[in-house]
Amino acid sequence: MFYREAGQFKSTYSADMAVFPIWQDRVGIAVILALAFIGVPLIGNDFFISSVMIPFLVFSLAAIGLNILTGYTGLISLGTAAFMGVGAYAAYKLTTFFPGINVIVLVLVSGLFSAAIGVLFGLPSLRIKGFYLAVATLAAQFFLQWAFVRVPWLFNYNASGAIEVPQRTLFGLPITGASASPETRYFVCLVLVVGLTWFASNLVHGKLGRSWMAVRDMDIAAELMGIKLLNAKLTAFAVSSFYAGVAGAMMIFFWYGGGEAADVFNIRLSFNILFMVIIGGLGSLIGSFFGAAFIASLPTILKFGLPALGVPLSGAAAEHVTFMLVGALIITFLIVEPHGLARLWQIGKQKLRTWPFPY
Amino acid sequence: MVQAPDLLAQTIWEGLVSGVLYALIALGFVLIFKASGVFNFAQGIMVVFAALTLVGLYEKGVPAFLAVILTLGVMFALAVTIERVVLRPLVNQPDIILFMATFGITYFLIGFGEAVFGGSPKQMIADQLWLPKGAIDLKLFGGLVSLQKIDIAAAVIASVMIAALAAFFQYTRIGRALRAVADSHKAALSVGISLNQIWVIVWFTAGIVALITGIMWGARSDVSFALEIVALKALPVLILGGFTSIPGAIVGGLIIGIGEKLGEFYWGPLIGGGIESWLAYFIALGFLLFRPQGLFGDKIIERI
Numbered sequence: 213m214f215y216r217e218a219g220q221f222k223s224t225y226s227a228d229m230a231v232f233p234i235w236q237d238r239v240g241i242a243v244i245l246a247l248a249f250i251g252v253p254l255i256g257n258d259f260f261i262s263s264v265m266i267p268f269l270v271f272s273l274a275a276i277g278l279n280i281l282t283g284y285t286g287l288i289s290l291g292t293a294a295f296m297g298v299g300a301y302a303a304y305k306l307t308t309f310f311p312g313i314n315v316i317v318l319v320l321v322s323g324l325f326s327a328a329i330g331v332l333f334g335l336p337s338l339r340i341k342g343f344y345l346a347v348a349t350l351a352a353q354f355f356l357q358w359a360f361v362r363v364p365w366l367f368n369y370n371a372s373g374a375i376e377v378p379q380r381t382l383f384g385l386p387i388t389g390a391s392a393s394p395e396t397r398y399f400v401c402l403v404l405v406v407g408l409t410w411f412a413s414n415l416v417h418g419k420l421g422r423s424w425m426a427v428r429d430m431d432i433a434a435e436l437m438g439i440k441l442l443n444a445k446l447t448a449f450a451v452s453s454f455y456a457g458v459a460g461a462m463m464i465f466f467w468y469g470g471g472e473a474a475d476v477f478n479i480r481l482s483f484n485i486l487f488m489v490i491i492g493g494l495g496s497l498i499g500s501f502f503g504a505a506f507i508a509s510l511p512t513i514l515k516f517g518l519p520a521l522g523v524p525l526s527g528a529a530a531e532h533v534t535f536m537l538v539g540a541l542i543i544t545f546l547i548v549e550p551h552g553l554a555r556l557w558q559i560g561k562q563k564l565r566t567w568p569f570p571y
Numbered sequence: 572m573v574q575a576p577d578l579l580a581q582t583i584w585e586g587l588v589s590g591v592l593y594a595l596i597a598l599g600f601v602l603i604f605k606a607s608g609v610f611n612f613a614q615g616i617m618v619v620f621a622a623l624t625l626v627g628l629y630e631k632g633v634p635a636f637l638a639v640i641l642t643l644g645v646m647f648a649l650a651v652t653i654e655r656v657v658l659r660p661l662v663n664q665p666d667i668i669l670f671m672a673t674f675g676i677t678y679f680l681i682g683f684g685e686a687v688f689g690g691s692p693k694q695m696i697a698d699q700l701w702l703p704k705g706a707i708d709l710k711l712f713g714g715l716v717s718l719q720k721i722d723i724a725a726a727v728i729a730s731v732m733i734a735a736l737a738a739f740f741q742y743t744r745i746g747r748a749l750r751a752v753a754d755s756h757k758a759a760l761s762v763g764i765s766l767n768q769i770w771v772i773v774w775f776t777a778g779i780v781a782l783i784t785g786i787m788w789g790a791r792s793d794v795s796f797a798l799e800i801v802a803l804k805a806l807p808v809l810i811l812g813g814f815t816s817i818p819g820a821i822v823g824g825l826i827i828g829i830g831e832k833l834g835e836f837y838w839g840p841l842i843g844g845g846i847e848s849w850l851a852y853f854i855a856l857g858f859l860l861f862r863p864q865g866l867f868g869d870k871i872i873e874r875i
Contacts, residue, residue: 529686
């Protein structure tokens with residue numbers, strides 16, 4: 213009824229090629245952003261913000277990173293968590309060396325370190341692909357995780373082996389450390405995620421993104437058209453690891469606030485982020501958000517939602533059900549809807565456009 | 572290295588033993604990859620699941636050998652289910668999609684196994700299955716080298732199983748059909764081989780291999796979901812040996828097993844220890860650069 217594009221005529225090419233060509237979509241995005249920036253901090257309580265919204269933002273960013281690599285460029289990676297860890301440790305080291313520089317800048321800069329490591333482990337992708345590449349990224353996962361535990365320089369030689377995030381401020385407000393309020397941390401995460409998503413959207417709609425997709429669809433044809441595979445694959449690794457690194461730094465600085473970082477960035481996390489990408493939709497930015505929301509909220513929903521509905525379910529059983537459900541859903545999505553939740557969203561919008569007529 | 576030849580021998584022996592177990596897991600991968608082109612990520616969890624089922628049934632009061640037979644039945648049911656639910660709808664999809672689908676199987680089996688049998692580590696029923704225990708001490712190079720009997724049994728059983736599999740592939744009707752399917756799905760279909768049947772057989776065979784691996788591995792340590800991570804070691808083994816070669820899985824397993832034990836023993840302390848967790852992957856990666864098809868793999872010419 214409201215979602216109809218009749219009468220919206222484009223008179224320039226740029227209007228026709230816009231990311232959101234329909235004004236309802238633009239309004240929708242504005243409403244979502246307004247909700248995220250104003251609604252959530254106003255309505256949500258501390259628990260909701262710090263253990264639902266912040267993890268959601270962190271996972272979304274990591275999923276966007278992996279989606280750039282796996283969804284847009286077609287290179288599989290099982291080492292996302294390790295690259296997140298690189299970001300976290302880089303940010304920690306940087307803030308020890310440069311306590312005067314704002315931590316948000318450092319979080320972004322730590323992404324560059326992660327990108328460098330990502331390129332290093334992406335080098336084999338020039339010679340190998342598919343399962344072979346999965347082994348290369350697994351090597352990154354296990355090697356980096358080992359390094360986080362065994363290289364004391366990384367956690368400043370402290371006895372516990374954990375990294376502790378110091379307190380840092382922005383405009384006089386503490387944004388990291390124990391005294392930072394959930395709202396402030398949420399705002400910082402939100403700004404970072406929105407900014408980086410906008411950046412990613414511009415990347416994938418631009419020349420670089422086109423070359424990634426060409427490599428994904430058929431690498432030989434892409435090469436014939438003059439796309440340099442070396443550049444395309446390595447930039448995909450770099451950008452993907454950059455996003456993962458920033459997500460990892462955010463995870464430690466704004467969510468966990470320290471702790472056993474090496475345990476956090478384990479292979480389970482890598483798999484979970486891969487599942488977010490698969491279920492959300494390969495090759496779709498909005499799918500990364502859907503997938504992150506889905507996978508991150510599933511355990512919570514099962515743990516607290518079902519008992520509230522009167523279905524008794526113990527914590528352990530909820531965990532088992534989560535595993536089974538995630539496994540079953542991956543298979544279901546691969547069979548029924550390989551483009552994931554993002555495609556369902558698209559279909560829904562398409563139906564609305566022609567409503568009440570089916571075609 | 573020269574000062575302690577007995578320690579060297581001990582290290583090599585331990586490497587050989589873990590190599591045999593890696594090889595057994597890799598064997599399950601190879602079987603499935605050969606016949607259906609599916610890279611089965613779930614092989615590791617199938618090992619855990621088979622062992623858990625066996626121990627779980629025994630704890631419910633089923634006699635040990637009956638439990639083995641029942642577990643085989645469960646693995647057969649699993650093979651049929653996977654073929655029906657996962658493989659048949661996904662036939663002709665890109666390899667990477669099928670690979671991801673096996674992630675789904677992995678997670679489902681983790682949840683299912685934990686829900687049915689509980690997540691705590693269990694003791695493998697080694698005695699009831701007449702597996703030997705204890706150790707043989709050999710006097711070698713002026714020192715003692717201790718060989719666990721269970722390890723020797725594992726090596727023997729693995730060899731027997733590999734010989735049996737080779738004979739099965741070489742001499743039986745089904746084995747011929749499997750080789751035909753491995754060569755070309757279409758050609759096999761056109762001479763009247765049922766792909767669905769073949770897939771069930773292959774996944775069931777992989778299930779049997781998984782059960783034997785599970786028993787052997789469970790007898791050395793406990794049966795727990797921690798094995799799932801260890802099973803990831805099968806990937807470098809496969810790369811080393813070639814994805815389609817049964818002898819390759821064995822040789823690759825032994826190389827990785829010995830390589831990582833020696834590396835841990837001699838170079839591990841230099842850089843902080845625990846390098847076993849990633850050394851295998853680096854050996855495989857280094858190898859990839861020189862011989863991407865592995866030691867015995869088919870050379871697939873694919874320019875990237």
